Amino acid sequence: MTTQKVHLTVNGEAREAEVEPRLLLVHLLRDVFTLTGTHIGCDTSNCGACTILVDGESAKSCTMLALSAEGREITTIEGLADGATLHPLQQAFWDQHGLQCGFCTPGMIIQASWLLARNPDPSEAEIREGIAGNLCRCTGYVNIVKAIQQAAGELSAVAAAPVVAAETIDPGAADAAAAG
Amino acid sequence: MIPSQFEYVRPAGLDDALRILAEREGEAKVLSGGYSLLPLLKLRLAQPALLVDIRDVDGLAGIVETNDGLRIGGRVTHRQIHEDPAIRAGYPLLTDAAGGIGDPQIRNWGTIGGSCAHADPSADWPAVLLAVRATLVCQSSTGQREVVAADFFIDTFQTAIEPTELLVEVRIPRWPKGSGGAYAKLERRAGDFSTVGCAAMIEIVGAGTIGDAAIGLTAVADSPFASAGAAAALIGASPSEATFRAAGAAAASESNPAADGHGPVDYKRAMVEEMTVRALRSAVDRALAQ
Numbered sequence: 001m002t003t004q005k006v007h008l009t010v011n012g013e014a015r016e017a018e019v020e021p022r023l024l025l026v027h028l029l030r031d032v033f034t035l036t037g038t039h040i041g042c043d044t045s046n047c048g049a050c051t052i053l054v055d056g057e058s059a060k061s062c063t064m065l066a067l068s069a070e071g072r073e074i075t076t077i078e079g080l081a082d083g084a085t086l087h088p089l090q091q092a093f094w095d096q097h098g099l100q101c102g103f104c105t106p107g108m109i110i111q112a113s114w115l116l117a118r119n120p121d122p123s124e125a126e127i128r129e130g131i132a133g134n135l136c137r138c139t140g141y142v143n144i145v146k147a148i149q150q151a152a153g154e155l156s157a158v159a160a161a162p163v164v165a166a167e168t169i170d171p172g173a174a175d176a177a178a179a180g
Numbered sequence: 181m182i183p184s185q186f187e188y189v190r191p192a193g194l195d196d197a198l199r200i201l202a203e204r205e206g207e208a209k210v211l212s213g214g215y216s217l218l219p220l221l222k223l224r225l226a227q228p229a230l231l232v233d234i235r236d237v238d239g240l241a242g243i244v245e246t247n248d249g250l251r252i253g254g255r256v257t258h259r260q261i262h263e264d265p266a267i268r269a270g271y272p273l274l275t276d277a278a279g280g281i282g283d284p285q286i287r288n289w290g291t292i293g294g295s296c297a298h299a300d301p302s303a304d305w306p307a308v309l310l311a312v313r314a315t316l317v318c319q320s321s322t323g324q325r326e327v328v329a330a331d332f333f334i335d336t337f338q339t340a341i342e343p344t345e346l347l348v349e350v351r352i353p354r355w356p357k358g359s360g361g362a363y364a365k366l367e368r369r370a371g372d373f374s375t376v377g378c379a380a381m382i383e384i385v386g387a388g389t390i391g392d393a394a395i396g397l398t399a400v401a402d403s404p405f406a407s408a409g410a411a412a413a414l415i416g417a418s419p420s421e422a423t424f425r426a427a428g429a430a431a432a433s434e435s436n437p438a439a440d441g442h443g444p445v446d447y448k449r450a451m452v453e454e455m456t457v458r459a460l461r462s463a464v465d466r467a468l469a470q
Binding site: 004020021024043044046048057059060063068114130131132134 | 211
């Protein structure tokens with residue numbers, strides 16, 4: 001079978017690969033680019049573990065061909081942190097214990113980043129609707145929702161007043177909220 | 181799961197796409213958002229020789245409101261429809277349905293044309309298009325033809341589209357003033373296909389008589405269908421709970437649901453009645469609010 005070349009940007013870096021047309025985008029990311037943070041859960045477009053951003057729109061990478069990503073910008077979980085500094089969503093999942101086994105977490109965080117980019121101050125109902133395509137089999141979503149609420153608060157505070165906001169985050173309060 | 185081998189082309193425009201479909205008649209499948217086709221390929225229920233990815237084809241991704249109604253391009257996503265302010269204001273039945281399809285990721289990429297061409301017997305758009313009496317525009321390299329929704333959805337995964345044609349546009353007619361529509365969907369879990377989906381369109385005339393009505397149902401027969409019995413129970417009657425129940429009962433008796441993980445046949449019939457009543461209540465509220 002002939003292969004075709006695909007050119008795309010992954011986490012800000014230009015990449016290319018020679019692929020079979022049937023190669024799924026998630027396999028390009030995981031097997032060719034060794035970005036294994038993007039997980040494969042159900043492989044049937046239900047669970048959302050493979051969620052990535054494609055030109056800023058969340059997508060299930062098990063349900064997109066690698067060739068369909070030609071010329072597009074991909075963001076995976078590996079693209080969120082700034083060096084050693086976790087993205088506010090990653091930190092919030094840590095603070096709020098938004099995971100147990102962690103398998104759904106990369107997709108959950110990417111989906112949450114899409115949600116917050118479109119709706120910086122979502123209600124709890126909007127958060128739950130926003131992650132309806134991401135399944136967690138451990139936690140029952142309560143702490144995941146709390147984590148997204150924490151990140152929403154921090155991201156909008158940073159946007160409003162970057163210097164002050166960084167000092168007002170109180171990890172103690174976050175622990176108390178998680179315990180409650 | 182890995183699909184079987186296929187060739188892949190991404191034509192630059194509509195003419196190219198239609199030429200390829202003509203040259204490779206019967207061998208090619210059109211790839212739009214992918215959320216219907218790729219699962220089929222991965223399960224190897226479909227093994228086309230060629231995929232024609234229409235993402236670069238211009239002119240298929242717009243929503244235009246005209247004096248007669250709406251023109252929705254075949255590659256318009258569920259999310260575009262869900263968030264379109266003109267649709268929300270004038271065609272809330274479509275907003276209802278679009279917001280309930282799949283999940284956010286699926287709505288980001290899945291398209292109305294893809295969903296209609298795929299014709300899953302549980303899909304939401306076919307019921308909506310039957311209720312609003314939409315027209316689907318199929319184009320080939322030799323020309324265009326318009327197919328009314330009632331003639332388009334033939335059977336499970338079967339439509340009136342020819343292998344050389346592309347579904348380029350869905351036309352939604354504007355119903356007269358005093359009309360309203362709504363979609364009521366029963367789903368067992370978030371993101372599921374409908375257990376029952378009911379699309380209702382209704383026109384109120386004079387001092388409170390139903391002048392026109394159409395009910396589209398999905399997931400309760402081999403193919404989505406418009407319930408003639410429900411329409412007959414509505415037209416000429418007053419918009420009361422008793423009328424809605426009579427229409428719901430007619431819709432239920434015309435349904436032919438299969439027992440499956442979503443429930444037994446009796447339950448599904450009861451839910452057809454209930455979803456029809458709920459859709460009608462909202463449709464009438466919207467018609468009277470106009």
